[in-house]
Amino acid sequence: MNIKKEYLINKWLNNELTEEELKAFKKLDDYDSYMKISEKAKYFKCPDFNTNDSLKNIESNIKAKKSSSYKIRYQYLAAVAAILIVAFSIFKIFNNNSDIKTFKTEVAKTQTINLPDNSIVNLSANSLISFDNSAWDTKRNLTLEGEAFFDVEKGKKFTVETSYGKIQVLGTQFNVKARKYGFEVACYEGSVQINVDDRIYVLEEKNHFTLKNKNISKSKTVFKSPDWKRNSTILKSTSLDVVLKEFKNYYDVDFETSTVDMSRQYTGSFIHNDLENALKSITLPLDLTYEIKKEKVVLKAK
Amino acid sequence: MKKAHSLVKNCCEKSVFSKLHQRYAKDLHDFIYYKFGEEHNPKDKVQEAFLKLWENCKKIVPGKAKSYLFSVANNTTLNVIKHKKVVLNYELNFKQKNSDNQDPQFVLEEKEYLDKYQIAISNLTEEKRVAFLLNRVEGKKHKEIAEILGISKKAVEKRIYTALEQLRKEIEGI
Numbered sequence A: 001m002n003i004k005k006e007y008l009i010n011k012w013l014n015n016e017l018t019e020e021e022l023k024a025f026k027k028l029d030d031y032d033s034y035m036k037i038s039e040k041a042k043y044f045k046c047p048d049f050n051t052n053d054s055l056k057n058i059e060s061n062i063k064a065k066k067s068s069s070y071k072i073r074y075q076y077l078a079a080v081a082a083i084l085i086v087a088f089s090i091f092k093i094f095n096n097n098s099d100i101k102t103f104k105t106e107v108a109k110t111q112t113i114n115l116p117d118n119s120i121v122n123l124s125a126n127s128l129i130s131f132d133n134s135a136w137d138t139k140r141n142l143t144l145e146g147e148a149f150f151d152v153e154k155g156k157k158f159t160v161e162t163s164y165g166k167i168q169v170l171g172t173q174f175n176v177k178a179r180k181y182g183f184e185v186a187c188y189e190g191s192v193q194i195n196v197d198d199r200i201y202v203l204e205e206k207n208h209f210t211l212k213n214k215n216i217s218k219s220k221t222v223f224k225s226p227d228w229k230r231n232s233t234i235l236k237s238t239s240l241d242v243v244l245k246e247f248k249n250y251y252d253v254d255f256e257t258s259t260v261d262m263s264r265q266y267t268g269s270f271i272h273n274d275l276e277n278a279l280k281s282i283t284l285p286l287d288l289t290y291e292i293k294k295e296k297v298v299l300k301a302k
Numbered sequence B: 001m002k003k004a005h006s007l008v009k010n011c012c013e014k015s016v017f018s019k020l021h022q023r024y025a026k027d028l029h030d031f032i033y034y035k036f037g038e039e040h041n042p043k044d045k046v047q048e049a050f051l052k053l054w055e056n057c058k059k060i061v062p063g064k065a066k067s068y069l070f071s072v073a074n075n076t077t078l079n080v081i082k083h084k085k086v087v088l089n090y091e092l093n094f095k096q097k098n099s100d101n102q103d104p105q106f107v108l109e110e111k112e113y114l115d116k117y118q119i120a121i122s123n124l125t126e127e128k129r130v131a132f133l134l135n136r137v138e139g140k141k142h143k144e145i146a147e148i149l150g151i152s153k154k155a156v157e158k159r160i161y162t163a164l165e166q167l168r169k170e171i172e173g174i
Helices: A002-013 A019-026 A031-044 A051-096 A240-250 A275-286 B002-007 B014-036 B042-055 B062-080 B104-123 B126-136 B142-149 B153-172
Strands: A100-104 A111-114 A120-123 A128-132 A140-151 A158-161 A165-169 A173-179 A182-189 A192-196 A199-203 A207-212 A215-220 A232-239 A254-256 A265-271 A288-293 A296-301
Touching: A002 A019, A002 B153, A031 B104, A031 B126, A031 B153, A051 B014, A051 B042, A120 A128, A165 A173, A173 A240, A182 A192, A182 A199, A199 A207, A232 A240, A240 A254, A240 A265, A240 A275, A265 A275, A275 A288, B014 B042, B014 B062, B014 B126, B014 B142, B042 B062, B104 B153, B126 B142, B126 B153, B142 B153
Parallel strands: A140 A158, A254 A296
Antiparallel strands: A100 A128, A111 A120, A120 A140, A128 A140, A140 A173, A158 A165, A165 A192, A173 A182, A182 A207, A192 A199, A207 A215, A232 A265, A288 A296
16 A cells, blocks of 8 residues: 555656546545645745856856956966066176166366275276176276276275276276276386286386387386376377377367377376466477467467 | 757857756756755856856767766865755745735744744755755656756655655654
8 A cells, every 4th residue: 555655646746647546646645745745845946047147147257267367377477577577686686786886077077986995096087987886895896987096905806997908906006097099007006917908917016008009118107196196197209189188188178270280299298277387388399379269279380 | 959969079169058058057056956055055056067167168078068067066065065954945925925815823824834844854865855846846857857866767756755755754743
């Protein structure tokens, strides 16, 4: 009987009762109970599910995911870039420490610079030095355009780089003149080593090194400091052309020299703080006249 | 439809995907609801499962999509809950429609009955609850439920029948 009952119920549950079976089912004692349970189950129906809405949501999500995956990729790239930048800057800080200091003097101005190791640089007029401040402890290295006097404290190798070559010292006083028209080094104390064109010259105390037209000459000097520090320029057998260029480092003037032979050699000196006096110093020995016209000096043969 | 599906290698085709959705989304939703209750947001689970299907569409042939969807939805929900009692809400508004001709005592009795029913349902094992409610509420035949759950028709029949008897015992104290 129980088996029959279960059979009927299962058939009923699956909506497969034949008419006869339905009659038999209805005659079961618990028919009402089954019906009630079945009926009331519907109260527990899940909320409506809208298939269209669901699909729309999913589709918009797929689109959003697509674009967000690109975003993630960009974010990833940005992160990698940021890491590289940070790594690079750290590398820079610890390796290069590029804290380049530059000092420049105008025409007729000089400047005294104290280097990190208490070495002193006296920068002549119209000149420029630059060096890596933070690397100074490991590498005493600076570049020079123009003229400067160095009083170097004893220590590691001290290098001055110029467009002509390198000057290396351990601790001395020396002057370097690296103008476009000439290269001179004078040593006042100790000795310096000059590297020019793959050749090394050693300059002893009170010696003077001149590179002129690819010719190297050495001479003695009696002075204890360079001429420019004594507010004058001493020139030996120098063409007027170069003399005037040198002159222009100390006086803000232009020359009108169309009638003058610029290749004439001049030996002598001019001072830096008196224009008329300086002009006389140059023109008199060469038998020239000068006329000052609004920042322009006209030189003429007598 | 089945033939058309077998010709398609995977579910990446948009038309295939939306057909799969049309076909399985509601069942999936109902299944998740009756199994885990509303608390775990069956609609979201459906969405998650279909998104996952789309992500992996290249690997899944349409014939396998259904079981894939159900196991994904099932697993993601299982990850959230572990053997927590599921209490399904009954719809109170249902009653209020005909509340005019219901005397207070009837309403009270009805409420009492439904409360008992609610407890009884939550006392069913999840397997029995899903099968029973899919059958009685959603009107699904044994065969359909067997397909959804991936079990035999006989097993479905057994689950529904025992669920019915268990409910009767608990509610009516037989």
